[in-house]
Amino acid sequence: MTSEEAAIKSLLDTDMYKLTMHAAVYVNFPDTEVVYKYTNRSAGLSFNKAAIVWLEDQVSKLATLRFTAEEVAYLKETLPFLPAQYIDYISSPECRMDPATQVQLLHEQREGEERYDLNITVTGLWKDTILYEIHMLALISEAYFKFVDTDWVLDGQVEQAYRKTRLLLDNGLVFSEFGTRRRRSLLVQDLVLQGIAEAVADSGTGDTQFIGTSNVYFAKKYGVKPVGTVAHEWYMGIAALTDDYRNANKNAMDFWLNTFGSEQAGLVLTDTFGTDTFLPMFRPPYSDVYDGVRQDSGDPAVFTEKVAHHYLNVLHYPRFSKVICYSDSLNPEKALQYAEVARAHGMRASFGIGTNFTNDFRRHSAPDAKSEPLNIVFKLLTVNGRPAIKISDDLGKTMGDPEKVEEVKRELGYIERTWEGSDEAHRWKD
Secondary structure, three states, X not given: OOOOOOOOOOOOOOEHHHHHHHHHHHHHOOOOEEEEEEEEOOOOOOEOHHHXXXXXXXXXXXXXXXXXXXXXXXXXXXXXXXXXXXXXXXOOOOOOOOHHHHEEEEEEEOOOOOOEEEEEEEEEEHHHHOOHHXXXXXXXXXXXXXXXXXXXXXXXXHHHHHHHHXXXXXXXXXXXXXXXXXXXXXXXXXHHHXXXXXXXXXXXXXXXXXXXXXXXXXXXXXXXXXXXXXXHHHHHHHHHXXXXXXXXXXXXXXXHHHHXXXXXXXXXXXXXXXXXXXXXXXXXXXXHHOOEXXXXXXXXXXXXXXXXXXXXXHXXXXXXXXXXXXXXXXXXXXXXXXXXXXXHOOOEXXXXXXXXXXXXXXXXXXXXXXXXXXXXXXXXXXXXXXXXXXXXXXXXXXXXXXXXXXXXXXXXXXXXXXXXXXXXXXXXXX
16 A cells, blocks of 8 residues: 555644643643553444554654644744743754654454454653644544545535534524544545635624634634633643542642633633532632633533532622533534523533534435444543543543542542433434
8 A cells, every 4th residue: 555645734733722731731741651542432333454554654644743833933823822931842853743652553353354443552751742632533533434434425515514503603602613533534624614614704793603613723724713721631631640639620720820821711621520529629719710611521401500500609600601611522403402501591601513513424325324423532541650530420431440430439429420412332323
């Protein structure tokens, strides 16, 4: 098989929170060693040999990527809060990925099949390996739909994104696109952004409701705002590094605010170790400086009621002074539903829609059938040799060493919950 053009063409082709976390890691934890591990929650979906060969070639090409002078200048202008020492670092030859030494990409053949399961780990300093996650997930997804599930066509992607965007805009919803990690391909995400841009232009008021894209490469290309704050990885990493789970959320917020300042607090994640653990310590000054919270697991209606009660009845903030950003496996129809729930509880709502924008396809040979996206993640496994875990508000998203998970659950008094939308194996089946 001949080597193909690189599917990842820029280090900016990632979620914005990867860059902000990269900066925070570089400033605060430059000598911390980590291991990341890939997990395919779509257990029934596997790979063929051609997909693996292509993926291996594409991963090797990540070694050639550098932040260009033009890209660094863009980041300095667009994200002026990035620390100067981080800007110096990404401008230097030291900032690079070395997949030959950092990535272990193995595959195991399924018994009696010409299909394979991937076993991928990334090992190295946190500052040197943090950027792999989004690139690896995008490549794995593209490999699957390039060689395994090929019963689809690109036709209609711009129009589909346009229709979805108009539905959101016409109903007054505030939203962003963040479908990089599970996109069908770079081209598909580009077509989606074209459709969104056309709908925003035609709507007349869309530029105040479409707040941007998490993908920094496309934000630069389309002249829209890159959006995002922080991911679960930050909380998981600091908890594992300190082995202090009672104060993990507070410690994570303190490091973040000390790095970027309270004006860059943005939205806070509540569910890395369960929202019930998070809310009792989420009081001023933290609840003042953070604009709101991001909902990423569990029942959105239950979450809304719980968070609204905390803001309005416990902390006595005015109605509609704080935001819930819903970001868990959304589509426009769910967003409309959750907007009503938020409004009823006195919360402003925003929505981060990812996979439903960038990987929403029907089978070309049977249009009534879904060409189902992969539910894949790339999470911290260890930090300085300690297990990194995520408990979440949903059992299906719990990750990490089982013994450590149970230990932390007991320590925090975590209560296990499931809900009807928690089928992680088929997240986007409809």
